[in-house]
Amino acid sequence: MSKTKINVGTIWLDGCSGCHMSFLDMDERIVELSQYLNIIYSPYVDAKEIPANIDLFIVEGAISTDHDLEIIQKIRDNSKKILALGDCAITGNISAMKNLAGTEISLEKGYFELADLNKGKYPNKVVPKLLDKVIPLNEAISVDYFVPGCPTPADAIYAVLKGLIDGVEVDTSKYTRFGL
Amino acid sequence: MKETIVISPVTRIEGHAKITIDLNEKKEVDQARIHVTQFRGFEKLCEGRPYTEMPALTARTCGICPVSHAIASSKACDNLLAVRPPKAGRNLRRIINLAQIVQSHALNFYHLSSPDFVFGFDANPEDRNIFKLMQTNPEMAKDGINLRAFGQKIIETLGGKRIHPTWIVPGGVSHEISKETKDAILAQIPEAMDIAQKSLKFFVSNLHKFEKEIKSFGNFPSLFMALVSKKGKLEHYDGLLRFVDSEGKIVEDKIDPKDYKDYIGEAVEEDSFLKSPYFKPYGYEKGMYRVGPLARLNVADKCGTSLADEEFERFKNLNNGKPILQTFYYHYARLIEIIYAIERIEELLNEKETLNPQIRAYAQINRNQGVGCSEAPRGTLFHDYKVNNDGIITGVNLIIATGNNNLAMNAGVTQVAKTFVDGNNIKEGALNRVEAVIRCFDPCLSCSTHAQGVYSSIVEIRDHNKELIESIKRG
Numbered sequence: 001m002s003k004t005k006i007n008v009g010t011i012w013l014d015g016c017s018g019c020h021m022s023f024l025d026m027d028e029r030i031v032e033l034s035q036y037l038n039i040i041y042s043p044y045v046d047a048k049e050i051p052a053n054i055d056l057f058i059v060e061g062a063i064s065t066d067h068d069l070e071i072i073q074k075i076r077d078n079s080k081k082i083l084a085l086g087d088c089a090i091t092g093n094i095s096a097m098k099n100l101a102g103t104e105i106s107l108e109k110g111y112f113e114l115a116d117l118n119k120g121k122y123p124n125k126v127v128p129k130l131l132d133k134v135i136p137l138n139e140a141i142s143v144d145y146f147v148p149g150c151p152t153p154a155d156a157i158y159a160v161l162k163g164l165i166d167g168v169e170v171d172t173s174k175y176t177r178f179g180l
Numbered sequence: 181m182k183e184t185i186v187i188s189p190v191t192r193i194e195g196h197a198k199i200t201i202d203l204n205e206k207k208e209v210d211q212a213r214i215h216v217t218q219f220r221g222f223e224k225l226c227e228g229r230p231y232t233e234m235p236a237l238t239a240r241t242c243g244i245c246p247v248s249h250a251i252a253s254s255k256a257c258d259n260l261l262a263v264r265p266p267k268a269g270r271n272l273r274r275i276i277n278l279a280q281i282v283q284s285h286a287l288n289f290y291h292l293s294s295p296d297f298v299f300g301f302d303a304n305p306e307d308r309n310i311f312k313l314m315q316t317n318p319e320m321a322k323d324g325i326n327l328r329a330f331g332q333k334i335i336e337t338l339g340g341k342r343i344h345p346t347w348i349v350p351g352g353v354s355h356e357i358s359k360e361t362k363d364a365i366l367a368q369i370p371e372a373m374d375i376a377q378k379s380l381k382f383f384v385s386n387l388h389k390f391e392k393e394i395k396s397f398g399n400f401p402s403l404f405m406a407l408v409s410k411k412g413k414l415e416h417y418d419g420l421l422r423f424v425d426s427e428g429k430i431v432e433d434k435i436d437p438k439d440y441k442d443y444i445g446e447a448v449e450e451d452s453f454l455k456s457p458y459f460k461p462y463g464y465e466k467g468m469y470r471v472g473p474l475a476r477l478n479v480a481d482k483c484g485t486s487l488a489d490e491e492f493e494r495f496k497n498l499n500n501g502k503p504i505l506q507t508f509y510y511h512y513a514r515l516i517e518i519i520y521a522i523e524r525i526e527e528l529l530n531e532k533e534t535l536n537p538q539i540r541a542y543a544q545i546n547r548n549q550g551v552g553c554s555e556a557p558r559g560t561l562f563h564d565y566k567v568n569n570d571g572i573i574t575g576v577n578l579i580i581a582t583g584n585n586n587l588a589m590n591a592g593v594t595q596v597a598k599t600f601v602d603g604n605n606i607k608e609g610a611l612n613r614v615e616a617v618i619r620c621f622d623p624c625l626s627c628s629t630h631a632q633g634v635y636s637s638i639v640e641i642r643d644h645n646k647e648l649i650e651s652i653k654r655g
Contacts, residue, residue, distance in 0.1 A: 018243025018343045025342050027329045031314050046191045046305040094240040098221035106221035114577050116445035117464055126215045126451040151343045
């Protein structure tokens with residue numbers, strides 16, 4: 001990628017938003033990067049639909065609902081490159097821990113056993129349908145870059161974005177690892 | 181058949197949700213609701229883990245307030261061990277908790293909400309964000325970044341990392357603080373306080389522009405709940421629970437958080453993964469209460485630090501000393517709390533005892549149930565654990581700060597939608613205001629985006645059972 005502004009999208013799926021917070025933890029370096037990046041879709045901006053022609057889409061979190069599946073496909077269709085940010089996007093991590101018990105049993109725990117008032121069902125209207133199993137991004141789509149960490153440290157995000165802007169390959173192991 | 185306007189995803193909040201606005205046959209707003217669209221299942225997935233893992237594991241509930249979860253979790257574990265951490269350990273936990281309140285409040289005010297105050301609620305949606313602010317008001321954007329960084333750097337210095345630090349542990353904290361670290365943090369205080377005061381000045385001087393919003397952004401009576409100190413002061417780490425009503429009458433006081441179940445019930449609604457807690461003695465939904473910065477200032481008798489108390493007095497004068505009911509003023513309360521937190525961090529660092537290397541109590545499991553409660557940036561947080569004698573978790577109940585506000589958030593979006601949204605002529609700025617009331621509550625939903633759609637471009641037709649009949653895309 002060249003030094004002309006690149007169009008960037010960011011999203012968090014099933015995760016804790018920690019990787020997005022790490023993005024903000026670049027502090028004043030965000031001001032520097034924003035000269036080269038156009039953030040056109042993100043929780044930080046008011047776009048409501050996945051735009052066409054995204055150069056780089058940064059995805060935090062695993063896939064756990066039918067809507068996650070739908071939206072990740074749309075992101076793949078509209079983006080040149082996809083970056084899986086953090087361990088949940090790459091392996092499922094904490095988000096996939098509920099696979100051990102299963103979706104149904106986890107729902108029963110939360111909405112029947114641990115509730116004082118329940119009209120007889122767990123949430124199933126308007127909200128998306130949970131998949132039987134939480135999966136990482138690359139089980140649903142092809143992914144171009146993987147940057148691990150729980151969360152991915154700000155220095156790693158900065159190095160990678162800088163590398164993509166300058167067209168230089170970055171060894172992420174200098175900045176992060178799984179579980180960090 | 182009813183039509184429904186869908187706002188999805190709700191943006192510039194910490195987490196993802198959608199809002200539906202139901203219109204009647206005349207296309208007037210009937211009601212609006214916020215739907216939280218993610219389910220994480222922590223209450224199940226923690227079962228079978230050793231209790232020692234809980235602070236670090238439950239911190240992963242949320243990347244914005246991991247410290248709050250680690251604090252509530254460690255306090256629950258303290259109770260399992262039947263220990264009270266030494267004074268230095270408690271002070272250090274308080275400091276990191278306050279640092280998180282500063283960073284989280286700065287995030288809400290600057291990164292997420294300030295574009296509405298600077299550019300206006302009707303501004304071009306493409307401009308309403310922090311990146312635009314960096315271009316048009318670089319000083320202000322920098323202030324926001326620096327104030328948030330002040331809190332995050334304290335967390336990093338003490339906890340080892342900014343997000344998901346593992347320093348807060350059962351019995352206390354894992355490492356003591358050196359004099360050099362203490363001095364380094366103290367050196368940052370004047371700049372942080374300067375920004376905090378500037379922020380408050382900016383906000384107060386702009387209030388006159390938002391009279392209609394102040395009147396309609398969730399302006400209604402409700403109960404308020406928060407922890408207060410034994411002397412009734414503002415409190416974020418320890419203390420006892422207090423409920424006040426909208427007239428300022430204390431309804432319940434000095435409740436030990438371990439008895440929370442006697443006062444708080446949790447209801448399940450079919451259209452949101454977020455449960456709706458309510459004040460049990462009043463029943464569902466009459467028992468609606470609010471938590472967070474506004475509630476804390478409404479519930480406390482005073483802050484207990486000098487600069488914050490000056491502002492607290494001015495704030496209380498908004499309603500002659502009675503509780504402030506307008507949700508818009510959550511922002512105001514948040515800014516006062518930032519000032520308080522900075523003052524308290526300074527006080528605590530200057531306490532001699534804070535440098536004492538005795539920071540942690542060690543013990544085995546001495547109880548099979550433990551409750552931990554603290555004030556997260558967004559409100560009161562409960563962690564309730566059951567363990568067997570080997571320390572393996574057998575049951576977990578969590579009441580997340582934001583959940584406490586669920587009933588009030590629904591009442592708030594309904595009120596603002598009725599004031600601003602006209603079903604025959606849907607304006608983007610009106611829908612931004614519906615989202616903005618949610619930003620006042622600063623919910624931490626830690627959730628995912630699920631439904632695509634543009635503001636007002638999706639109208640859903642549903643039958644009376646809320647089953648979707650048709651979804652129409654408008655121009």
